[in-house]
Amino acid sequence: MAVVMAVAVFVVSYIFIMMEKINRALVALSGGLLLLLTGVYQWEDAVQSYIDWQTVALLFAMMVLVAITKKTGVFTFVAIWLAKTVNGKPVPLLVGIAVLTAIGSALLDNVTTVLLFVPVILTLTDLLKLPAFPYLLTIIFSANIGGTATLIGDPPNIMIGQAVSHLTFVSFIQHTAPISMFLFVIMLFVLILLFRKQLRQIDHEHVKQLMAMDEVSYIKISPLLYQSISILLLTITGFLLHPVFHIDLTLIALCGALLLLIISEKEVDTEAIFQQVEWVTLFFFIGLFMLVGGLEEVGVIDELARGIMWLTEGDMTNTALLLLWTSGLFSGIVDNIPFVAAMIPVIKEFETYGMSNLDPLWWSLALGACLGGNGTLIGASANVVVAGLAESQNKRISFMKFMVYGIPIVILSLLFATIYVYFRYLLPFEQPL
Structure with missing residues (x-):
């Protein structure tokens, strides 16, 4: 039940943020409050663990x-x-x-x-x-x-x-x-x-x-x-x-x-x-952290990360490239900060699967999360701040209009990053000893 509630609140909140009919800070905070009222997590968890x-x-x-x-x-x-x-x-x-x-x-x-x-x-x-x-x-x-x-x-x-x-x-x-x-x-x-x-x-x-x-x-x-x-x-x-x-x-x-x-x-x-001070921007961040915290609390993000290992069967090349694209695309949907926070302990666990050198995975995560932040207006902290500053000067940036340009830039960036990661880090793993 908690999983359904967390996912439903996140999806509905995200839709309202995209529609831009209601202030995005109000939407995000309302979604976070709903997660608290429905018992997905407690106030102490939100304050101590999920809000950065x-x-x-x-x-x-x-x-x-x-x-x-x-x-x-x-x-x-x-x-x-x-x-x-x-x-x-x-x-x-x-x-x-x-x-x-x-x-x-x-x-x-x-x-x-x-x-x-x-x-x-x-x-x-x-x-x-x-x-x-x-x-x-x-x-x-x-x-x-x-x-x-x-x-x-x-x-x-x-x-x-x-x-x-x-x-x-x-x-x-x-x-x-x-x-x-x-x-x-x-x-x-x-x-x-x-x-x-x-x-x-x-x-x-x-x-x-x-x-x-x-x-x-x-x-x-x-x-x-x-x-x-x-x-x-x-x-x-x-x-x-x-x-x-x-x-x-x-x-x-x-x-x-x-x-x-x-x-x-x-x-x-x-x-x-x-x-x-751009208080709307700050409170939007707080609400966004609470929304993503709900997904973390019920294990959605962790399961997504663990699913990467299951799909790739421990192969370094497949794991790194899937991690690059997953972090790149997913960071456009949720802010890349809480996503990376959830991924770090999971990558560390990959050592238990026999991966001795995790550096290709760390570089894949870094590139994917940073570059993927260009996908949407809430994909990275800088995006949210720019949108807030622009709106305060009556230069509002439309969520959908931004995506029209942001998603192609992300796809193009990830394609070049894939080539870079493969030839610099992954090709040596495929060479015979």
């Missing part, structure tokens, strides 16, 4: 940091500088924001990066009277593909790196960065091809207005400017040094946010900053 409070807290901290830094005008400065550098041309602007997002997502995490660049691109598209959707879509895809490249780039990579001690920051650069860079170029080419009609040269009057603007004048020179940029850079440095000092990323972000709130209290109203 670290992810929620990390998002909150970065939203605070960005909200304060935005008051200095630095993001507007970056927006105008970038637009002027490419002379207001839509395609070079798309390429520029994609490169910045991909690099930022590799060096930070993709959630932090989209929090920084979405306000920039919304400012640019309003300024140049360009459609925002192609640029927002590019940011999402670039963030998830760029975040695949490093250990700290995407939450699934962080979770895998914490679970497997020998998979270090350098290991991810060596193994996931090459395919990530290749897929980034392919993705960019495809998007430019698809949106070429919308990315034609804009009106010359808008370009003239842009080139006449003084980007420096938008920066508000005050102690807040130096304080916010310094603490933001310190927070980023803390993220980069995570593999060295092993300080939790959420703790680093919270310390940065709290420190900036304290030292900027005379210039910034704390309550006003809290009002700028």
